[in-house]
Amino acid sequence: MDRPAASDWTLPLSRRAMTILVTILAAMGAVSTSIYVPSLPDLAPALNTDPALVQVTMTAFLMGFAIMQLVYGPLSDVKGRRLALLIGLSVFVVGNLICATASSIEQLILGRVVQALGACVGPVVSRAVVRDAFGIAGAATVMASVAAGISLAPAIGPTLGGILHTAFGWQANFALLTLLGTGLLYTIWRYLPETNQQKGVHVFNLGVMRSSYRALLGNRVFMTYNLAISLGFAAMFAYITGSPFLFIQHFHLSPAEFGLLTMFNAVGFMSGSLIARRKAEVWSNIRLAQLGTMISVLGGGWLLAQAVTEILTVPGVISGIFTFLLGLGILIPAAFAGSIAAAPHLAGAGSGLVGFCQMGASAVLSYLVAHVNRADQVPLMTIIAVAALISLFAALALGREEAPVPVPKSGA
Incomplete structure (x- = not known):
């Protein structure tokens, strides 16, 4: 329509x-x-x-x-x-x-x-x-x-x-x-x-859902994109979970001051999204995903280096997470588009599975952050840096060119 x-x-x-x-x-x-x-x-x-x-x-x-x-x-x-x-x-x-x-x-x-x-x-x-x-x-x-x-x-x-x-x-x-x-x-x-004019036409069929998710889980390109998105997204939530304790208890900022600092996070992510939007017409999804993950690794690595050498400062942390989120803003739209393009016949199920994996991975890393020593910032920054690095490896594993994925047979 x-x-x-x-x-x-x-x-x-x-x-x-x-x-x-x-x-x-x-x-x-x-x-x-x-x-x-x-x-x-x-x-x-x-x-x-x-x-x-x-x-x-x-x-x-x-x-x-x-x-x-x-x-x-x-x-x-x-x-x-x-x-x-x-x-x-x-x-x-x-x-x-x-x-x-x-x-x-x-x-x-x-x-x-x-x-x-x-x-x-x-x-x-x-x-x-x-x-x-x-x-x-x-x-x-x-x-x-x-x-x-x-x-x-x-x-x-x-x-x-x-x-x-x-x-x-x-x-x-x-x-x-x-x-x-x-x-x-x-x-x-x-x-x-009601805006859905097809309401009641579809049937909630668990067998069809199971077949769709099985096809997606066996799709290497889709799952590789999914891995890159999920770990990048989860690293962001690891930071969100641990950052209030870092800024409020370690740096002794007030809750209001901490809240204001998060505006830099949004600027970083929006800047990355803008770059992805402008480059999307001339760069492939794979190239954008690889660029985004490389930038995120730089940000995660800078955060970890500060924690290991015990030189963490408010500007240092903000610059590190800004860089990480700049890369994530490039990665997410490109990788999401690439994952759906890998299985366009399963776009709805694919979108749901990507969302599930994003939030599921975020829950796991958030739980890990909740059980590390809050007096030592190395574990938090290690979780962020390692997740960003694995996300980069996933993007690099995609190769250089977009490869069409055959539609699975209806009986698969």
């Missing part, structure tokens, strides 16, 4: 309002992940628990988010986008209420899991809504705006979270997310009709 003409637009929301809505939905995961990060060091004494368990709240969120990557897409195909969004947002609100009223670390971990099970609906289903509402031609323009919003979320989240924490305490972050979820729930219920 082509982009609907102005006279064909029948949705209650205007095009601009719809673009804003899907952008907020797509950014739900990033904001939910990052907004409470400045509060992590203070949660241990507030809940009378160990800092390692506080960091497990990040791991729990990522695991819940990873699992639901594989659920909401097929659910929205079969039962519709509107129902999937209403279910997910209701769960999201409940999860945030549990977090905001938690009086123990166990309750907070439970709340973070429930929050993740709901938050995942935003980024997964919003992409499908864009395709339904704007058509093939219009979707590309809208997704560019959505991508910009997602890139800003990791900076806006910690900045806003640090201010709220300083002014009102850590519970304020989850109270704000509760209001956000409630507002989105009302907006979807009141103004968004």
Whole structure:
């Protein structure tokens, strides 16, 4: 379906309002992940628990988010986008209420899991809504705006979270997310009709899903791209998990000051994405992925060198993570495009599997960071540097040219 003409637009929301809505939905995961990060060091004494368990709240969120990557897409195909969004947002609100009223670390971990099970609906289903509402031609323009919003979320989240924490305490972050979820729930219920005109045509078939995932797991090009993306993404979350303790406890910054520093992270990632966008027409996905991973290795190596030689400084860490995220911004769009191009007949399943692996790997590295010695920064920087290096090896293993991958037989 082509982009609907102005006279064909029948949705209650205007095009601009719809673009804003899907952008907020797509950014739900990033904001939910990052907004409470400045509060992590203070949660241990507030809940009378160990800092390692506080960091497990990040791991729990990522695991819940990873699992639901594989659920909401097929659910929205079969039962519709509107129902999937209403279910997910209701769960999201409940999860945030549990977090905001938690009086123990166990309750907070439970709340973070429930929050993740709901938050995942935003980024997964919003992409499908864009395709339904704007058509093939219009979707590309809208997704560019959505991508910009997602890139800003990791900076806006910690900045806003640090201010709220300083002014009102850590519970304020989850109270704000509760209001956000409630507002989105009302907006979807009141103004968004079903956009999936093929609802009910698809059948939720576990056999077909199993066959699709088996084909993807056996696709060397797809899985190599997937490995590069997942480890680069996981290294970023290792940093996100460990950085508040580094800046707030080691460098003695306030939560608000730490939140403001995360803006450099967003600038680095957005700069890399801009480079990838400009070079995409003349460079292959493989070449861009290799460039991105090389730059990330330089950033990870610089962070590790500072930790080993005990010369860590705030500017040094910021410059290292800026370089790492510059490379990651180049890698992710190129590797994602390359992975889907390797199996275009399984684009939906491929997108879900990439998302699952990204979040699953992030949960593993986040858990490792939660159990290292926070007084010694070498383990954290080693995790980041090694993950970046393996991501580089994966990109180099792709070779030089894009190779078409044959469509597997229907009986595979």
